[in-house]
Amino acid sequence: MPLIQTKILKIDTRIWWAVFFLAQCLIAALMMISFALPEWTEIKGPIHIKGSLRNVKYFNGKHPDISYDDFYDDYCDTNIIASNNFCDEINNLWNGGGWFEVFEFLSLVSLFLWFGSFTFWVVRCGCDCHYTRRPHYSSLKAILTMVFHFIAFFTWVNVTDASFDDSCKYNVKTDNNPGTCTKDGPNIALFLTIFIPIVVVLYIIVSHVAHQWIIVNYSGQSYYGMQYVRNPGVVYQQNQGYQQGYPQGYVMGQPGVQYAPPQYQGQYPGQPGSYGYEQILNAQSGQAQNPQFAGPGVNLPRA
Known part of the structure:
Protein backbone atom coordinates (compact mmCIF):
# COMPACT_ATOMS: atom_id res chain seq x y z
CA MET A 1 0.00 0.00 0.00
CA PRO A 2 1.41 3.44 -0.85
CA LEU A 3 2.28 5.73 2.01
CA ILE A 4 -0.43 8.09 3.13
CA GLN A 5 0.18 11.34 1.30
CA THR A 6 -2.10 13.65 3.19
CA LYS A 7 -1.98 16.28 5.88
CA ILE A 8 -4.21 16.62 8.92
CA LEU A 9 -4.36 20.04 10.57
CA GLN A 24 3.35 8.32 24.78
CA CYS A 25 6.98 7.78 25.80
CA LEU A 26 6.98 11.10 27.68
CA ILE A 27 3.74 10.29 29.51
CA ALA A 28 5.03 6.87 30.57
CA ALA A 29 8.34 8.32 31.76
CA LEU A 30 6.67 11.08 33.80
CA MET A 31 4.23 8.64 35.39
CA MET A 32 7.04 6.36 36.55
CA ILE A 33 9.16 9.30 37.70
CA SER A 34 6.28 10.67 39.76
CA PHE A 35 5.95 7.34 41.57
CA ALA A 36 9.63 7.37 42.52
CA LEU A 37 10.03 11.02 43.53
CA PRO A 38 10.97 11.48 47.21
CA GLU A 39 9.12 14.78 47.56
CA TRP A 40 5.35 14.70 47.23
CA THR A 41 4.10 16.48 50.32
CA GLU A 42 5.15 18.88 53.03
CA ILE A 43 3.38 19.91 56.24
CA LYS A 44 4.82 23.08 57.73
CA GLY A 45 4.72 24.45 61.27
CA PRO A 46 5.98 23.35 64.69
CA ILE A 47 5.73 19.83 63.36
CA HIS A 48 7.53 19.76 60.04
CA ILE A 49 7.09 16.78 57.76
CA LYS A 50 8.13 16.01 54.21
CA GLY A 51 7.09 12.84 52.46
CA SER A 52 6.90 10.86 49.25
CA ASP A 70 3.62 3.31 60.52
CA PHE A 71 4.20 6.96 61.37
CA TYR A 72 0.57 7.23 62.47
CA ASP A 73 0.93 4.15 64.68
CA ASP A 74 4.21 5.31 66.22
CA TYR A 75 3.41 8.96 66.86
CA CYS A 76 -0.35 9.38 66.93
CA ASP A 77 -1.50 6.27 68.76
CA THR A 78 1.09 6.87 71.51
CA ASN A 79 -0.16 10.46 72.01
CA ILE A 80 3.25 11.97 71.34
CA ILE A 81 1.49 14.28 68.93
CA ALA A 82 -1.64 15.77 70.46
CA SER A 83 -3.25 17.29 67.38
CA ASN A 84 -6.07 15.13 66.07
CA ASN A 85 -6.21 17.14 62.87
CA PHE A 86 -2.54 16.56 62.23
CA CYS A 87 -2.94 12.84 62.72
CA ASP A 88 -6.00 12.81 60.48
CA GLU A 89 -3.91 14.44 57.78
CA ILE A 90 -1.23 11.77 58.12
CA ASN A 91 -3.91 9.11 57.77
CA ASN A 92 -5.32 10.89 54.71
CA LEU A 93 -1.88 10.95 53.09
CA TRP A 94 -1.66 7.19 53.53
CA ASN A 95 -5.13 6.55 52.10
CA GLY A 96 -4.78 9.07 49.29
CA GLY A 97 -1.44 7.62 48.23
CA GLY A 98 -2.97 4.16 48.06
CA TRP A 99 -5.83 5.28 45.82
CA PHE A 100 -3.40 7.16 43.59
CA GLU A 101 -1.18 4.10 43.18
CA VAL A 102 -4.12 1.90 42.16
CA PHE A 103 -5.60 4.17 39.51
CA GLU A 104 -2.29 5.52 38.21
CA PHE A 105 -1.14 1.93 37.74
CA LEU A 106 -4.29 1.21 35.72
CA SER A 107 -3.59 4.35 33.70
CA LEU A 108 -0.04 3.15 33.04
CA VAL A 109 -1.28 -0.29 31.94
CA SER A 110 -3.76 1.34 29.54
CA LEU A 111 -0.96 3.54 28.23
CA PHE A 112 1.28 0.53 27.54
CA LEU A 113 -1.58 -1.23 25.70
CA TRP A 114 -2.20 1.92 23.67
CA PHE A 115 1.52 2.32 22.99
CA GLY A 116 1.90 -1.35 22.05
CA SER A 117 -0.95 -1.48 19.53
CA PHE A 118 0.09 1.83 18.00
CA THR A 119 3.79 1.02 17.56
CA PHE A 120 3.13 -2.55 16.37
CA TRP A 121 1.04 -1.52 13.41
CA VAL A 122 3.05 1.58 12.54
CA VAL A 123 6.38 -0.28 12.58
CA ARG A 124 4.96 -3.33 10.82
CA CYS A 125 3.27 -1.40 8.05
CA GLY A 126 5.83 1.35 7.59
CA CYS A 127 3.69 4.15 8.99
CA ASP A 128 0.93 3.80 6.43
CA CYS A 129 -1.50 0.99 7.15
CA HIS A 130 -2.15 1.14 10.89
CA TYR A 131 -5.50 2.79 10.35
CA THR A 132 -6.81 0.50 7.64
CA ARG A 133 -8.37 -1.08 10.71
CA ARG A 134 -10.82 0.93 12.70
CA PRO A 135 -9.00 2.99 15.36
CA HIS A 136 -11.79 2.60 17.92
CA TYR A 137 -9.94 0.11 20.15
CA SER A 138 -6.78 2.17 20.09
CA SER A 139 -8.78 5.29 20.92
CA LEU A 140 -10.48 3.45 23.79
CA LYS A 141 -7.09 2.64 25.33
CA ALA A 142 -6.10 6.29 25.02
CA ILE A 143 -9.32 7.39 26.72
CA LEU A 144 -8.84 4.87 29.53
CA THR A 145 -5.32 6.20 30.08
CA MET A 146 -6.76 9.67 30.53
CA VAL A 147 -9.73 8.64 32.69
CA PHE A 148 -7.70 6.51 35.11
CA HIS A 149 -5.16 9.30 35.55
CA PHE A 150 -7.97 11.78 36.24
CA ILE A 151 -9.40 9.48 38.91
CA ALA A 152 -5.96 8.95 40.47
CA PHE A 153 -5.06 12.64 40.61
CA PHE A 154 -8.36 14.11 41.74
CA THR A 155 -8.93 11.36 44.31
CA TRP A 156 -5.52 12.06 45.83
CA VAL A 157 -6.18 15.82 45.93
CA ASN A 158 -9.63 15.34 47.47
CA VAL A 159 -8.57 12.81 50.11
CA THR A 160 -5.42 14.66 51.19
CA ASP A 161 -6.89 18.17 50.85
CA ALA A 162 -3.63 19.11 49.15
CA SER A 163 -2.89 22.73 48.34
CA PHE A 164 -0.92 23.88 45.29
CA ASP A 165 0.00 27.18 46.93
CA ASP A 166 1.97 28.00 50.09
CA SER A 167 -1.00 28.54 52.42
CA CYS A 168 -0.72 25.26 54.29
CA LYS A 169 1.02 26.12 57.57
CA TYR A 170 -0.18 24.51 60.76
CA ASN A 171 -2.06 26.88 63.10
CA VAL A 172 -1.20 25.95 66.69
CA LYS A 173 -3.79 28.23 68.31
CA THR A 174 -6.82 27.11 66.33
CA ASP A 175 -5.59 23.54 65.83
CA ASN A 176 -6.92 23.68 62.29
CA ASN A 177 -6.17 20.99 59.77
CA PRO A 178 -2.62 21.83 58.72
CA GLY A 179 -3.22 20.96 55.10
CA THR A 180 -0.67 19.51 52.73
CA CYS A 181 1.67 21.52 50.55
CA THR A 182 2.34 19.85 47.23
CA LYS A 183 5.86 19.30 45.96
CA ASP A 184 7.36 17.81 42.78
CA GLY A 185 5.23 14.65 42.54
CA PRO A 186 1.79 16.31 42.49
CA ASN A 187 3.10 19.03 40.18
CA ILE A 188 4.07 16.39 37.61
CA ALA A 189 0.69 14.72 38.07
CA LEU A 190 -1.00 18.08 37.51
CA PHE A 191 1.00 18.61 34.32
CA LEU A 192 -0.08 15.17 33.06
CA THR A 193 -3.69 16.01 33.89
CA ILE A 194 -3.42 18.86 31.37
CA PHE A 195 -1.10 17.19 28.86
CA ILE A 196 -2.77 13.78 28.48
CA PRO A 197 -6.19 15.12 27.34
CA ILE A 198 -4.48 17.24 24.67
CA VAL A 199 -2.63 14.20 23.31
CA VAL A 200 -5.71 11.96 23.49
CA VAL A 201 -8.02 14.43 21.73
CA LEU A 202 -5.50 15.03 18.94
CA TYR A 203 -4.90 11.28 18.63
CA ILE A 204 -8.61 10.54 18.25
CA ILE A 205 -9.06 13.29 15.66
CA VAL A 206 -5.99 12.39 13.60
CA SER A 207 -6.51 8.62 13.74
CA HIS A 208 -10.17 8.79 12.70
CA VAL A 209 -9.50 11.30 9.91
CA ALA A 210 -6.63 9.13 8.65
CA HIS A 211 -8.83 6.04 8.80
CA GLN A 212 -11.58 7.68 6.76
CA TRP A 213 -9.00 8.91 4.26
CA ILE A 214 -7.65 5.39 3.76
CA ILE A 215 -11.14 3.91 3.41
CA VAL A 216 -11.87 6.34 0.58
CA ASN A 217 -8.50 6.04 -1.17
CA TYR A 218 -6.76 2.80 -0.20
CA SER A 219 -9.28 0.45 1.26
CA GLY A 220 -7.18 -2.71 1.56
CA GLN A 221 -10.17 -4.86 2.52
CA SER A 222 -10.35 -8.48 1.45
CA TYR A 223 -13.31 -10.40 0.00
CA TYR A 224 -12.90 -14.14 -0.49
CA GLY A 225 -9.14 -13.75 -0.75
CA MET A 226 -9.25 -10.89 -3.27
CA GLN A 227 -7.24 -7.94 -2.02
CA TYR A 228 -8.14 -4.64 -3.59
CA VAL A 229 -7.19 -1.01 -3.30
CA ARG A 230 -9.53 1.82 -4.17
CA ASN A 231 -7.98 4.98 -5.60
CA PRO A 232 -10.16 6.58 -8.30
CA GLY A 233 -8.40 7.06 -11.60
CA VAL A 234 -5.38 4.89 -10.80
CA VAL A 235 -4.72 1.31 -11.89
CA TYR A 236 -2.69 -1.05 -9.71
CA GLN A 237 -1.35 -4.53 -10.22
CA GLN A 238 -0.48 -6.63 -7.17
CA ASN A 239 1.17 -10.00 -6.79
CA GLN A 240 -1.41 -11.32 -4.40
CA GLY A 241 -2.20 -15.00 -3.89
CA TYR A 242 -5.87 -15.90 -3.90
CA GLN A 243 -7.56 -18.40 -1.66
CA GLN A 244 -8.56 -20.44 -4.70
CA GLY A 245 -5.00 -20.69 -5.97
CA TYR A 246 -4.94 -17.79 -8.41
CA PRO A 247 -1.30 -16.69 -8.80
CA GLN A 248 -2.04 -12.98 -9.09
CA GLY A 249 -4.87 -10.58 -9.71
CA TYR A 250 -5.54 -7.27 -11.34
CA VAL A 251 -6.59 -4.55 -8.97
CA MET A 252 -8.29 -1.73 -10.76
CA GLY A 253 -9.02 1.59 -9.12
CA GLN A 254 -11.24 3.19 -11.71
CA PRO A 255 -14.79 4.23 -10.84
CA GLY A 256 -17.30 1.43 -11.30
CA VAL A 257 -14.73 -1.35 -11.44
CA GLN A 258 -14.93 -5.09 -11.01
CA TYR A 259 -12.14 -7.40 -9.91
CA ALA A 260 -11.69 -10.50 -12.06
CA PRO A 261 -9.31 -13.43 -11.48
CA PRO A 262 -6.47 -13.62 -14.02
CA GLN A 263 -7.96 -16.51 -16.03
CA TYR A 264 -10.57 -14.04 -17.28
CA GLN A 265 -7.96 -11.87 -18.95
CA GLY A 266 -9.17 -9.65 -21.73
CA GLN A 267 -12.30 -8.69 -19.82
CA TYR A 268 -11.28 -5.44 -18.17
CA PRO A 269 -13.37 -4.16 -15.27
CA GLY A 270 -15.68 -1.27 -15.93
CA GLN A 271 -16.06 -2.07 -19.64
CA PRO A 272 -18.73 -4.01 -21.55
CA GLY A 273 -18.29 -7.69 -20.89
CA SER A 274 -16.88 -7.30 -17.39
CA TYR A 275 -17.41 -10.01 -14.87
CA GLY A 276 -19.77 -9.14 -12.05
CA TYR A 277 -18.86 -9.60 -8.41
CA GLU A 278 -21.29 -12.48 -7.81
CA GLN A 279 -20.10 -14.29 -10.91
CA ILE A 280 -16.50 -14.06 -9.75
CA LEU A 281 -17.36 -15.50 -6.36
CA ASN A 282 -19.40 -18.27 -7.97
CA ALA A 283 -16.52 -19.08 -10.27
CA GLN A 284 -14.13 -19.26 -7.34
CA SER A 285 -16.41 -21.58 -5.42
CA GLY A 286 -16.97 -23.83 -8.43
CA GLN A 287 -20.66 -23.02 -8.68
CA ALA A 288 -20.40 -21.48 -12.15
CA GLN A 289 -18.14 -22.72 -14.92
CA ASN A 290 -19.26 -20.11 -17.41
CA PRO A 291 -20.17 -16.96 -15.54
CA GLN A 292 -22.26 -14.49 -17.45
CA PHE A 293 -21.09 -10.99 -18.15
CA ALA A 294 -22.49 -8.52 -15.69
CA GLY A 295 -21.97 -5.37 -17.70
CA PRO A 296 -20.21 -2.19 -16.78
CA GLY A 297 -20.46 0.07 -13.78
CA VAL A 298 -21.12 -2.44 -11.00
CA ASN A 299 -19.12 -1.84 -7.83
CA LEU A 300 -17.95 -4.14 -5.10
CA PRO A 301 -19.26 -3.32 -1.63
CA ARG A 302 -17.40 -0.43 -0.06
CA ALA A 303 -15.22 -1.09 2.95
Missing part, protein backbone atom coordinates in the same frame (compact mmCIF):
# COMPACT_ATOMS: atom_id res chain seq x y z
CA LYS A 10 -1.66 21.04 8.06
CA ILE A 11 0.78 18.43 9.40
CA ASP A 12 1.88 15.31 7.50
CA THR A 13 0.43 12.14 8.99
CA ARG A 14 3.86 10.55 9.42
CA ILE A 15 4.87 13.50 11.57
CA TRP A 16 1.72 12.93 13.63
CA TRP A 17 2.72 9.28 14.22
CA ALA A 18 6.15 10.42 15.42
CA VAL A 19 4.58 13.04 17.70
CA PHE A 20 2.22 10.49 19.27
CA PHE A 21 5.07 8.00 19.71
CA LEU A 22 7.16 10.58 21.58
CA ALA A 23 4.17 11.83 23.57
CA LEU A 53 3.70 9.37 47.89
CA ARG A 54 3.55 6.76 50.67
CA ASN A 55 6.40 7.43 53.12
CA VAL A 56 7.53 10.06 55.61
CA LYS A 57 11.00 11.15 54.51
CA TYR A 58 11.63 13.99 56.96
CA PHE A 59 10.29 14.66 60.46
CA ASN A 60 11.59 17.56 62.57
CA GLY A 61 15.20 17.17 61.50
CA LYS A 62 15.12 13.37 61.31
CA HIS A 63 14.83 11.09 58.28
CA PRO A 64 12.77 8.10 59.39
CA ASP A 65 11.72 6.92 55.88
CA ILE A 66 8.70 5.01 57.17
CA SER A 67 5.22 4.73 55.75
CA TYR A 68 2.52 7.19 56.76
CA ASP A 69 0.67 4.27 58.30
